[in-house]
Amino acid sequence: MTDRSFAARHIGTSTADQDAMLKAVGQPSLDALMDACMPALIRSHDGLNLPAAITETEAQAELAALAAQNTPARSMIGLGYYGTHTPAVIRRNVLENPSWYTAYTPYQAEISQGRLEALLNFQTMCADLTGLPVAGASLLDEATAAAEAMLLARRAAKRSAGNVFAVDRRVLPQTLAVLKTRAEPVGIDLAVADLTDPAAIPDGAFGVLLQYPGADGTIHDWTPTVEAAHAAGALVAVAADLLALTLLTAPGDVGADIAVGSTQRFGMPMGFGGPHAGYMAVRDSLQRQLPGRLVGVSRDAADAPALRLALQAREQHIRREKATSNICTAQVLPAVMAASYAVWHGPEGLRGIAEHAARAAARLAASLEHAGTTLAGGAFFDTVTAHVPGRADTVTARAAAAGVNLHRVDADTVTIACDETTTDADLRAVCDAFDAPLADAAPIRIPVDLRRETPYLTHPVFTAHHSETAMMRYLKRLADKDYGLDRGMIPLGSCTMKLNAAAEMEPVTWPEFADVHPLAPADQTRGWQTLIDQLETWLAEVCGYAAVSVQPNAGSQGELAGLLAIRAWQHARGETDRDLCLIPASAHGTNAASAVLAGMRVVVVACDDDGNVDLADLDAKIARHADRLAAIMVTYPSTHGVYEATIVEVCAKVHDAGGQVYVDGANLNALLGWAKPGRFGADVSHLNLHKTFCIPHGGGGPGVGPVAVAEHLVPFLPSDPMSDEAGPVGPVSQARWGSAGILQIPWMYLRMMGAEGVTAATASAVLAANYTAARLRDHYPVLYAGAHGLVAHECILDLRELTKTSGVTVEDVAKRLIDYGFHAPTMSFPVAGTLMVEPTESEDLAELDRFCEAMIAIRAEIDAVASGAVAVEASALRAAPHTAAVATADRWDRAYTRTEAAWPAGVAAAKYWPPVGRIDNAWGDRNLACTCPPIEAFGE
Numbered sequence: 001m002t003d004r005s006f007a008a009r010h011i012g013t014s015t016a017d018q019d020a021m022l023k024a025v026g027q028p029s030l031d032a033l034m035d036a037c038m039p040a041l042i043r044s045h046d047g048l049n050l051p052a053a054i055t056e057t058e059a060q061a062e063l064a065a066l067a068a069q070n071t072p073a074r075s076m077i078g079l080g081y082y083g084t085h086t087p088a089v090i091r092r093n094v095l096e097n098p099s100w101y102t103a104y105t106p107y108q109a110e111i112s113q114g115r116l117e118a119l120l121n122f123q124t125m126c127a128d129l130t131g132l133p134v135a136g137a138s139l140l141d142e143a144t145a146a147a148e149a150m151l152l153a154r155r156a157a158k159r160s161a162g163n164v165f166a167v168d169r170r171v172l173p174q175t176l177a178v179l180k181t182r183a184e185p186v187g188i189d190l191a192v193a194d195l196t197d198p199a200a201i202p203d204g205a206f207g208v209l210l211q212y213p214g215a216d217g218t219i220h221d222w223t224p225t226v227e228a229a230h231a232a233g234a235l236v237a238v239a240a241d242l243l244a245l246t247l248l249t250a251p252g253d254v255g256a257d258i259a260v261g262s263t264q265r266f267g268m269p270m271g272f273g274g275p276h277a278g279y280m281a282v283r284d285s286l287q288r289q290l291p292g293r294l295v296g297v298s299r300d301a302a303d304a305p306a307l308r309l310a311l312q313a314r315e316q317h318i319r320r321e322k323a324t325s326n327i328c329t330a331q332v333l334p335a336v337m338a339a340s341y342a343v344w345h346g347p348e349g350l351r352g353i354a355e356h357a358a359r360a361a362a363r364l365a366a367s368l369e370h371a372g373t374t375l376a377g378g379a380f381f382d383t384v385t386a387h388v389p390g391r392a393d394t395v396t397a398r399a400a401a402a403g404v405n406l407h408r409v410d411a412d413t414v415t416i417a418c419d420e421t422t423t424d425a426d427l428r429a430v431c432d433a434f435d436a437p438l439a440d441a442a443p444i445r446i447p448v449d450l451r452r453e454t455p456y457l458t459h460p461v462f463t464a465h466h467s468e469t470a471m472m473r474y475l476k477r478l479a480d481k482d483y484g485l486d487r488g489m490i491p492l493g494s495c496t497m498k499l500n501a502a503a504e505m506e507p508v509t510w511p512e513f514a515d516v517h518p519l520a521p522a523d524q525t526r527g528w529q530t531l532i533d534q535l536e537t538w539l540a541e542v543c544g545y546a547a548v549s550v551q552p553n554a555g556s557q558g559e560l561a562g563l564l565a566i567r568a569w570q571h572a573r574g575e576t577d578r579d580l581c582l583i584p585a586s587a588h589g590t591n592a593a594s595a596v597l598a599g600m601r602v603v604v605v606a607c608d609d610d611g612n613v614d615l616a617d618l619d620a621k622i623a624r625h626a627d628r629l630a631a632i633m634v635t636y637p638s639t640h641g642v643y644e645a646t647i648v649e650v651c652a653k654v655h656d657a658g659g660q661v662y663v664d665g666a667n668l669n670a671l672l673g674w675a676k677p678g679r680f681g682a683d684v685s686h687l688n689l690h691k692t693f694c695i696p697h698g699g700g701g702p703g704v705g706p707v708a709v710a711e712h713l714v715p716f717l718p719s720d721p722m723s724d725e726a727g728p729v730g731p732v733s734q735a736r737w738g739s740a741g742i743l744q745i746p747w748m749y750l751r752m753m754g755a756e757g758v759t760a761a762t763a764s765a766v767l768a769a770n771y772t773a774a775r776l777r778d779h780y781p782v783l784y785a786g787a788h789g790l791v792a793h794e795c796i797l798d799l800r801e802l803t804k805t806s807g808v809t810v811e812d813v814a815k816r817l818i819d820y821g822f823h824a825p826t827m828s829f830p831v832a833g834t835l836m837v838e839p840t841e842s843e844d845l846a847e848l849d850r851f852c853e854a855m856i857a858i859r860a861e862i863d864a865v866a867s868g869a870v871a872v873e874a875s876a877l878r879a880a881p882h883t884a885a886v887a888t889a890d891r892w893d894r895a896y897t898r899t900e901a902a903w904p905a906g907v908a909a910a911k912y913w914p915p916v917g918r919i920d921n922a923w924g925d926r927n928l929a930c931t932c933p934p935i936e937a938f939g940e
């Protein structure tokens with residue numbers, strides 16, 4: 001590692017800094033530190049078999065050579081993926097802008113008003129277009145959103161309803177494949193039927209899923225089916241294309257209860273499958289059942305409107321064994337892009353784009369019909385299905401030779417999807433493949449009674465920013481409200497907010513990667529396949545497993561995939577009764593939620609006073625449930641931030657009882673290069689590439705949560721959702737490689753860091769956490785520590801005693817940190833009343849010190865309250881954060897000075913001003929409003 005290597009730029013601390021930090025920690029060297037804190041039993045000494053690190057320039061050149069092996073053709077495949085023009089103003093100002101992509105999920109709402117406003121636009125857009133009043137702030141993709149709709153329908157349906165979820169046969173094939181994966185473990189029967197006939201709704205249906213338009217492009221008036229479903233006590237979900245809904249009657253207007261879908265074609269490139277924002281909208285009475293996050297309007301301390309995540313108590317839908325959904329990381333950045341696309345184009349613009357696609361499809365249909373080709377159905381939006389008995393292969397091959405990909409449904413059927421990007425030349429090439437002359441323009445094929453009459457996107461935000469100057473300034477205004485890694489450290493424990501290097505990010509928008517449909521022919525996607533093969537091989541190597549699948553598009557989905565693999569393996573060896581998953585009390589909420597969704601019962605294992613798995617309780621639970629034990633799910637290092645010395649023993653005990661060991665690899669940033677879960681006893685893990693491997697958090701997604709397995713579980717990895725061979729488990733995402741479109745980021749990271757770089761990064765992250773703990777220990781007790789009083793890559797500061805003596809809460813400290821120019825550490829997880837700090841390896845010593853000094857200064861403020869010098873209600877802590885308006889108001893009658901309020905010691909010249917004061921969450925939940933309020937409400 002030289003000073004000019006990428007690793008030296010990725011790791012924030014210099015050798016000299018590290019020497020000083022080691023001294024503070026009382027360790028002679030990084031190796032000694034790792035020896036002291038990491039149990040010898042888990043250490044792997046065989047190094048990492050990764051290609052040697054290369055420079056940024058060399059890595060980009062190597063990746064460009066892979067990109068050149070992709071030869072993207074014009075895609076008219078459709079099936080949920082369409083060509084779209086990403087407006088340059090959005091690509092440059094959102095997708096390529098660290099202010100947007102480095103932000104965290106907006107838990108600290110006061111410093112997240114920009115992305116919360118963009119998400120509110122997203123919710124308003126989805127609600128307006130679907131005709132349903134409440135929409136969430138994004139789901140992972142259309143297929144998993146449909147699975148969530150299925151589960152929601154079952155929760156909300158009458159108790160007397162049966163166990164059947166009825167799916168129309170026109171549903172997208174990948175949606176059906178994911179529904180099959182998700183239905184079986186939780187005991188739901190799927191019934192596929194032609195639901196244009198209301199009588200085809202099977203007995204015992206608690207819910208119905210309709211596709212609008214169907215996978216074959218056809219559109220139907222679903223009113224009779226909806227009425228019949230409701231009469232039978234079933235809820236109706238409609239998987240709807242939002243662009244089509246600018247022209248078609250909204251699902252809400254035909255009585256649907258739920259709408260789901262993808263917003264990909266709102267400016268987000270296909271990216272070989274993802275990431276794209278899925279959406280869900282529901283009728284009012286279902287709003288408290290929504291999975292995922294919901295942005296709501298509330299007010300701040302000065303009574304000004306302010307946004308925040310609504311129903312946060314319910315947001316613990318990841319409520320351990322009572323969970324109804326495991327969605328945590330979702331698709332915030334793609335949702336922001338989709339909403340911005342709607343802001344940029346406005347209702348008229350969107351309608352124009354939809355009409356362009358519909359007119360192209362109508363012209364194509366007329367051309368094919370004139371030439372004697374039979375089409376499926378007379379009514380459609382943008383997709384035409386042609387019957388070409390025995391000729392589907394010839395037609396698709398001829399189109400491909402002319403540079404256009406069509407979808408071969410079977411030997412006799414081809415579908416052709418038009419979109420925003422379709423040109424006359426594309427239509428001509430398709431017609432040539434069918435030996436049909438291109439006809440003149442033809443009227444669109446949406447019957448009058450299916451045409452939309454209701455307005456949408458009437459809020460001023462969708463018409464106010466149509467000049468590029470206005471749009472650029474709007475996006476800048478929003479970004480300026482937020483705190484991302486481009487402003488300073490985000491020391492969120494369990495979140496690994498490390499550098500997302502520009503060289504890693506740039507290839508995401510290279511067209512050879514971005515403009516590829518996941519079903520493009522294999523000979524056009526060789527570069528993608530090599531990239532994914534290499535990345536899966538490298539990831540398997542670094543965590544010591546036999547194989548990896550990058551399909552899961554969040555950590556939660558990796559968990560589900562891993563647990564489904566365990567379940568299928570247990571079943572395959574005849575152990576069908578093994579349905580119980582042990583989970584330590586300290587686990588992340590998604591763990592238990594995923595176990596429930598995998599059809600397992602959760603039994604919680606206690607933690608001892610040091611935060612470790614309580615071995616006596618583990619023994620007792622194993623003894624009590626031995627015959628039913630399927631798995632244990634442990635996080636390593638634990639969510640308490642320590643390397644538990646007993647992990648090998650824990651694994652052995654579970655194996656001896658016939659269970660499998662799932663190690664949650666979200667904390668891999670503490671292991672990489674030093675220990676491999678697949679070697680110290682685990683059978684399966686998921687990794688969060690949006691933590692350890694530098695995919696930015698995006699304000700709450702996208703993520704990638706690969707599942708990694710030992711040899712015996714390889715046959716149970718997720719299968720291809722587009723393939724007829726389902727595999728024993730089935731797919732967990734709608735695309736074979738999930739959110740492939742961002743895999744360039746971890747590829748670049750590993751290629752530039754090499755074995756030496758990632759190993760150094762881990763040690764540097766551990767050093768940064770221990771340095772922080774050492775500096776703050778005298779001011780705040782560090783809750784847990786392992787051998788020699790050392791922590792792993794994060795540390796928990798215990799404020800409970802201080803709260804008792806002073807009344808100052810963790811929330812007060814978190815909000816006060818905003819005044820000091822920081823994003824708060826993780827609040828009250830995994831222990832209520834504490835702050836968990838994870839500095840990562842990317843912060844430099846000056847920033848670490850600035851944080852420690854802020855925390856020390858805040859401790860002095862707490863002491864002033866505790867001593868009675870200042871009442872807690874009158875303190876700067878309770879009034880934090882302080883806005884510019886408060887600090888500069890004409891009146892000042894507080895117990896502290898304006899300088900103390902807004903310029904406490906150490907605040908840099910580039911002061912971050914929160915746009916709102918402390919937000920009243922309870923008021924917002926009592927007065928729930930989850931779409932854009934009238935613009936006057938913001939006083940702008």
Ligand SMILES: Cc1ncc(COP(=O)(O)O)c(C=O)c1O
Pocket residue numbers: 327328329494495554555556557588590591635639664666667688703705
């Ligand atoms: C320990 C742990 N496990 C699992 C997850 C879930 O990952 P995701 O948010 O990508 O679904 C997280 C997320 O923060 C985590 O910290």
